[in-house]
Amino acid sequence: MNDTGMTVERTVTLTELAYCSGTSRTVIRELMEHDLLAPVQSVPEIRLPVEAVERVRKIRRIAVELEVGYPAMGLVLELLERIDRLERRLQERVAEAD
Amino acid sequence: MSTTYKDYYEVLGVEKADDQKAVKKAYRKLAREFHPDVNHDPGAEDRFKEIAEAYEVLGDEEKREQYDNVGREFTSGQDFTPPPGWDYGDGTDYEYRTAGDFSDFFEQMFGGRGGPSYRTEYRRPPMRGADHEAEIDVSLHDAYHGVKRRIGLEAAEVTPEGRVDRHKKTLDVSVPAGSVDGTRIRLKGQGGAGTDGAPNGDLFLRINVQPDSRFDLDGRDLKTYLDLTPWEAALGAKVPLELMDGKTASLTIKPGSRSGSQLKLKGRGMPATGKKKAGDLLAELRIVVPDELSDRERELLEQLAEQSDFNPRAA
Numbered sequence A: 001m002n003d004t005g006m007t008v009e010r011t012v013t014l015t016e017l018a019y020c021s022g023t024s025r026t027v028i029r030e031l032m033e034h035d036l037l038a039p040v041q042s043v044p045e046i047r048l049p050v051e052a053v054e055r056v057r058k059i060r061r062i063a064v065e066l067e068v069g070y071p072a073m074g075l076v077l078e079l080l081e082r083i084d085r086l087e088r089r090l091q092e093r094v095a096e097a098d
Numbered sequence B: 001m002s003t004t005y006k007d008y009y010e011v012l013g014v015e016k017a018d019d020q021k022a023v024k025k026a027y028r029k030l031a032r033e034f035h036p037d038v039n040h041d042p043g044a045e046d047r048f049k050e051i052a053e054a055y056e057v058l059g060d061e062e063k064r065e066q067y068d069n070v071g072r073e074f075t076s077g078q079d080f081t082p083p084p085g086w087d088y089g090d091g092t093d094y095e096y097r098t099a100g101d102f103s104d105f106f107e108q109m110f111g112g113r114g115g116p117s118y119r120t121e122y123r124r125p126p127m128r129g130a131d132h133e134a135e136i137d138v139s140l141h142d143a144y145h146g147v148k149r150r151i152g153l154e155a156a157e158v159t160p161e162g163r164v165d166r167h168k169k170t171l172d173v174s175v176p177a178g179s180v181d182g183t184r185i186r187l188k189g190q191g192g193a194g195t196d197g198a199p200n201g202d203l204f205l206r207i208n209v210q211p212d213s214r215f216d217l218d219g220r221d222l223k224t225y226l227d228l229t230p231w232e233a234a235l236g237a238k239v240p241l242e243l244m245d246g247k248t249a250s251l252t253i254k255p256g257s258r259s260g261s262q263l264k265l266k267g268r269g270m271p272a273t274g275k276k277k278a279g280d281l282l283a284e285l286r287i288v289v290p291d292e293l294s295d296r297e298r299e300l301l302e303q304l305a306e307q308s309d310f311n312p313r314a315a
Helices: A014-020 A025-033 A052-065 A070-097 B008-012 B020-034 B044-058 B061-070 B104-110 B140-145 B230-235 B295-307
Strands: A007-009 A011-013 A047-049 B132-138 B147-158 B164-175 B184-187 B203-209 B216-218 B221-228 B237-242 B248-253 B262-265 B281-287
Touching: A011 A014, A014 A025, A014 A052, A014 B164, A025 A052, A052 A070, B008 B020, B008 B044, B020 B044, B044 B061, B044 B104, B061 B104, B132 B140, B132 B147, B132 B164, B140 B147, B140 B203, B164 B184, B164 B203, B221 B230, B221 B237, B230 B237, B230 B281
Parallel strands: B132 B203, B221 B281
Antiparallel strands: A007 B164, A011 A047, B147 B164, B184 B203, B216 B221, B237 B248, B262 B281
16 A cells, blocks of 8 residues: 555445445445445445444344344344443443442 | 364254254354354353354254264364365365364364464454456457556555555456457456455456447457449459458459348457357448449449349339
C-alpha cells in the first residue's frame, strides 16, 4: 500500500463490505433486506459502518454453524446482545458487592 | 508422526451404533451450548472446535467410515499413527469449516490445510473470498490478435484496527488472441479477501468486444459484406477481400452470383484458442450500383436493357 490514492474511512461501500467479509454483494443485499444490516447512507451510493464487516462474519458463522436462517437471525443477535449486556451488568454488581 | 487418538464419539456423546440423524442432533445441541458467539466462557471456544472437528468426521458418512476402520483398535488418548500407505487425499475438497485449526489427529487422518491457528480471538471459520466479476471493453482487432492491458481496480481491506484502507491497484491482464464476447479471464486471488488465512476469491474479467465497422462477430464467426458490381456478379470475377489478420484473400465470384448469398472461408474467423476451434469468415454478397453513371456507362446499360429479356419478377 502506498500513500497515493489511499483513503481511510469509517464507512464501507457494498462492494467493499462484500470484499472484506469474504462474501458476495448478493449476500449483503439479502442481509439488508432482512434488516440485519443498516446502511448509514444510501445516496449517491450505499455506505455501511465499518463494524458491519465483523457483523457479517458473525452472521455467517451463526448461519452456518448453528443453522440459523436469516428470518430468525435478527432475534438471535438481539438476544445475544441482551445476554451480553445483562452478563456485564451482573459482573459489575458482583464487583461492587465484593 | 504419531498423534493422540481422538474419540469423536465421546466428544459428541453418541454411540458407534447411532445413525447420522442422532449425530446431527447431538452436534446441534452441543453447538448451541458451546458456540463462541453464544458462549463467552473461557474454554467454550476450544470445546466448540473439538465438537466441530468431531462433527466434520462423524457427520460425513464417508469420513466416518474411514475413521471407524482405522480407529477400531484405539481408545481415546492412545498414540496414533496411521497405517503405512494411508491415503488421506490432498485435503482440497474439505468444506471451509475444516480449514486449518483442527487437531493434529484430524490432520494426520484426513489431511489438513494447515492454516494459521488463532490463539487470541475466536475467528473461525476461515472462508474463501467471493469471486468478483468485472468487464473490459476491447476492440475486435485486439480480441483477434490478443492484447496486454493494464487495468485499474479499487481494492479495499480492513486493517487490524477495523479501518478500511482503500487503494488503487493495477493489474496487467493479457487478453488471449481469439477472445470473443463473454470470454472470461480468471485472475487468481484477485477477488474478495478470504478471512483468516483462507484464500482470496478470483476476479473474472468478462470481455466485451466492441462493434467493428467492417466485421460483425457471431460466436466465433466473423461476418462481413462483399460488395460487387452488377457485371462482376453476372459475369463472375476474382475480387480481393481484406481479412482480420491484415492479409488479403482473392475470392472467386461465380458467374450469376446473387445478392445475399454467402461465401464461407473456413477457419478464417476468430483464431483458435484453447480448446475452441477457429471460426469461419462469412462474406455476404451485396450488389451495388454506381451513384452516378458516366455517359458511356448509361449508354451501355441502356443497350443492355434494350437487348436483355431477363425478367427477375417473372413467375
